[in-house]
Amino acid sequence: MRSPGRWLTVTALVALVPVSPACVRPPSEPPPRLADLVRGYDRDVTPYHPFTASERGLRQYDRVLANDIGEEYRAGMNALCMRYRADLRRVDPAALTEQERLTRDILEHRLATCVESLALPWHLLPVNQTGRTWPGGFPVIGAGRGSHPFKTERNYEDFLGRIDGFVTWMDTAIANMRLGIERGITQPREAMLKVVPQLDAHIVEDPRTSMFYEPVRNFPASFDGETRRALEDRYVAAIRDKIVPAYRRLRAFVHDEYLPRCRTSAGFADLPGGREMYAFAVRLATTTTLTAEEIHELGLREVARIGREIDRLRAEIAAASDPQLPPYRTSAELLAAYAALRASVEAALPAAFGRFPRAGFETRPIEAFRERSMPSSYEAPSLDGSRLGVFYLNTAELRDGGPAFVNRSLFLHETVPGHHFQVTLQRENAALPGFRRFGWYVAFGEGWALYAEALGAELGLYGNRRDRLGMLYAERFRAFRLVVDTGLHARGWTRQRAIDYLGGPTVDNVREVERYMVWPGQALGYKIGQLKILAIRKKAEAALGPSFDRRAFHDELLKDGAMPLDVLESKMDRWIAAARR
Numbered sequence: 001m002r003s004p005g006r007w008l009t010v011t012a013l014v015a016l017v018p019v020s021p022a023c024v025r026p027p028s029e030p031p032p033r034l035a036d037l038v039r040g041y042d043r044d045v046t047p048y049h050p051f052t053a054s055e056r057g058l059r060q061y062d063r064v065l066a067n068d069i070g071e072e073y074r075a076g077m078n079a080l081c082m083r084y085r086a087d088l089r090r091v092d093p094a095a096l097t098e099q100e101r102l103t104r105d106i107l108e109h110r111l112a113t114c115v116e117s118l119a120l121p122w123h124l125l126p127v128n129q130t131g132r133t134w135p136g137g138f139p140v141i142g143a144g145r146g147s148h149p150f151k152t153e154r155n156y157e158d159f160l161g162r163i164d165g166f167v168t169w170m171d172t173a174i175a176n177m178r179l180g181i182e183r184g185i186t187q188p189r190e191a192m193l194k195v196v197p198q199l200d201a202h203i204v205e206d207p208r209t210s211m212f213y214e215p216v217r218n219f220p221a222s223f224d225g226e227t228r229r230a231l232e233d234r235y236v237a238a239i240r241d242k243i244v245p246a247y248r249r250l251r252a253f254v255h256d257e258y259l260p261r262c263r264t265s266a267g268f269a270d271l272p273g274g275r276e277m278y279a280f281a282v283r284l285a286t287t288t289t290l291t292a293e294e295i296h297e298l299g300l301r302e303v304a305r306i307g308r309e310i311d312r313l314r315a316e317i318a319a320a321s322d323p324q325l326p327p328y329r330t331s332a333e334l335l336a337a338y339a340a341l342r343a344s345v346e347a348a349l350p351a352a353f354g355r356f357p358r359a360g361f362e363t364r365p366i367e368a369f370r371e372r373s374m375p376s377s378y379e380a381p382s383l384d385g386s387r388l389g390v391f392y393l394n395t396a397e398l399r400d401g402g403p404a405f406v407n408r409s410l411f412l413h414e415t416v417p418g419h420h421f422q423v424t425l426q427r428e429n430a431a432l433p434g435f436r437r438f439g440w441y442v443a444f445g446e447g448w449a450l451y452a453e454a455l456g457a458e459l460g461l462y463g464n465r466r467d468r469l470g471m472l473y474a475e476r477f478r479a480f481r482l483v484v485d486t487g488l489h490a491r492g493w494t495r496q497r498a499i500d501y502l503g504g505p506t507v508d509n510v511r512e513v514e515r516y517m518v519w520p521g522q523a524l525g526y527k528i529g530q531l532k533i534l535a536i537r538k539k540a541e542a543a544l545g546p547s548f549d550r551r552a553f554h555d556e557l558l559k560d561g562a563m564p565l566d567v568l569e570s571k572m573d574r575w576i577a578a579a580r581r
Contacts, residue, residue, distance in 0.1 A: 031090040034100050041084050041107065042434040048077055051147055052438050055383050062148075063161030065138075069123040070172050081114035098574065102560055105567045106436055113284060120277050124180035125187055126173040127250070128518035129194035131374035134173075135250060136198055138166050140367065142243075143214040146379070149386055150215040153223065156231050159215070163238050170246040174253045181261045184272050189262035190495055191514045192254060194372070199251040201369040207239035211367075266495040266517050267488040278489040281521030285442045286528040287564035292490035295524055299482025302527060306476040313469050322465050327403030331365055331395055337406045338363050338393070345416055348459040353417065354551045355559065357424035361389030361415055371396045375511065376410055378419040383427060389420045396507065408462060409453040409471040417554075418449035426561035436561050442522055444562040447529015450478055454530075477502075478530070481523035485516045532565045533557070536572045543576050552579075 046053045050064035067073050088108055096104060127133050137146075141162075144150045148159055180186050204210045216235050219228050268274035268281075282292055290298075328334040342363075349356070359381040366374055371394050381389040391414045397404045412418055422445065427437055453471055462468040480502055487493035487501070495513060502509040516523050536557075541548045556575050563571070 031092060032087050034091050034096065034104055037084065037087055037091065038103060038107065038433045038435075044080055044084075045435065048073070048080075049438075052434075055147060055438075056434065057384070062155070062158040065134075065162040065165030065169065067165070067169050067172050069126045069169065069176055074118055074123065078115065078118045081111045081118070085111040085115065098571075099560075102563065102567065102571060103433055103436065105570075106439065106563050109287070109564045109567065110435060110439070116280055117284070120280060121180070121183070121185055121273070122277070124176050124183065124185045125518070126176055127192075127195060127254070128187060129191050129198065130515055130519060131198075131370040132519075134166060134169050135195070135202075135247070136370055136374070139202055139211040139369075142212040143367075144218060145214075145364075145390070147382065147387070149382070150218070151220060151386065153227055153231070156215065156235075160234060160238055163212075163242055167242050167246045170250050174250060177253070177258055181258070184263075186258070186262045188266055188495070188514075188517045189259060189264055190266075191518050192259055192262050194514065196251065196255055196259075198369060199247050199254065202247045203244055203251060204239075207236045207244070210239045210243070211369075212239050212243055266498065266513075267490070267492060268520050269489055269492060274489075278520050281489075282486075282524060285521040285523075285525040287441055287443045287566065288528060288532075290528065292486040295482050295528070296486040296491065299479050299486070299527070302479035302531075303476060303483065306472055306479055310469065310472050310476065313465060313472065317465050317469065320465070325405050325464065325466050327405060329398070329403055331398055334393075334395065334398065334404050334406070335363055335365075338411060341406055341408060341411055342415070345412065345456075345459075345461055348461055349417060351459060352455060352550055352554055353421075354555050355425065357421060357428055359385065359389060359424050359428065361391055361420045363391045363393055365395045366392045368399065371399070372507070372511070375508075375515075376407075376414060378414040378423075380420075380423045380427060389415075389424060391415050391420070407470060407474075408456065408467045409474045412453050412456045412461070413449040413474075416452075417455060418452040419445065421452070422448050422558055422562075425558055429559070429561060432561055436563075439562050441562045441564055442525030443529035443532070443565050444568060445529075446526040447531075447533055447565075448558070450475065450526045450530035451533045478523075478526040481512075481516070482527055484513065485521065485523045488513075488516055489520050529565065532569065536569055540572065540576050540579075544579055547579070 046056075046058065047061070047064075048068070050061035050066065053061035053064075085108070088104065088111065091104060093101065093104060127135055129136075131137060140146045141148050142159070148162065149155050150159070177186070202210065202212075207213055208216075213235060216232050219231075223231075263270060268278040271277065278292065282290070282295065286295070326337075328337055361378075361381065365371075366376070374392075374394065376394045377392045379390040379392065381387055391411070395404060414420070426432070426439075429437060453474060456462055456471065457468060462471060484493070484498045484501055488495075488498055493501075495517065498513045498516070499505050499509050502512065512523075537553060540553055557568075557572065560571065
């Protein structure tokens, strides 16, 4: 989910709700009501996503991090999705309202994707270096910087339960990866080499130096001495006896058993069944029927088109002797500069939007242990207002002793009007069914965020032409992704060829290519989604002429949350037709 998806909301559970398989019903049985199906689905799927359940206020799930790579979870989820897919197919679409039609179409896509995904061996590749699997993500939550709150004694007690679930997940990951070795389904060696130092960061001799000790170091002032001592003893014991041994087991397995047997190739095409896995990943990320070959050729065309725009703008900059962008030498200076940018962006947004999210966000540097493998990113706020959204900023340049620069297009992408704006509006829309309120589609979410980067030009937020040049470089980079991702997984490109295509072995280019190697297809959603949103806007502008309202268009595009691109286009076509009438 983010994402997205994002690992923060795609978790597993300790105790599964039993799900009955699909069955043959008597012909006389009336079709189910969509509203009843949606309520039932939201209820039955909730235990499979306990972090999302917690954010919805369902406190009984606060102790749960369960095993989404385990066989019990996978079998239960598969049975659930098959049963609801069979029931949904009996609903008559002709009798539905506009919102019901959206709900049905989105649920149909979700259930079909669920069944198809569980038929493929993704669970044999549970660990990678991106920071979006549990070994990299759980410490962030455990340090009090994620979705689990540390405000009450009960919060602290609950997290100890999630530690037990985490240990189970880690041991299942080892078992699954051993099975992956037997079946020839392994991660690329170059990517897994990055995992070892990430694991080492959490294998500590003194539990008080662990990230998981941070909540103890930051007890709420209301805790009395006895409560503090009792919780500290339990956290020290959990870190020493559960967390560190789990990391030590995984580290030993990866270093001693897994790395010597990892594949040396970069693409999924070299795995047994890998072409089918990649074809599914392409459909999942783009929510289209575009093939890898079609996307590769589209990427080449987009790279050439954006390259011509870059050349024209560089010529303008050279002719006008535009000033260089200011460098920043410390984290404090850089964060202050982003705060100033935020003020100017928020002042410009009312010209393009009529609806705004209530929750705010903050900017934080990415933790040192994961900044080498994780790019800047965004995490959504809590529904209850207790936790702001977070723009995680990669500041590795500063740690290396070099200067850092404000990246305006990155800020627009990750915060407003990009991810924070879109995701928070969706989560704050209590009228949506749960699966829509917390749903994520790469092509919609990342496509919108890339569209938001260019929207900054419309709003006058790239005052310096060098900032606009940076935006174009960022857009071209997303076009490069279309070429590189499909090159790696469908055309047999090597890791080195992909790095060279991006411009050579810089830290960023190596990190990006290795991300595509272990996360196939995800990088395609950005440009595919942006191009679809632009096409829908052009269609609306042509149909509505002078009456086209940019604010109304954006509000309509976002108001129903994320969805597959074909569902979005159909919805916006109906909106355009209604606006013409």
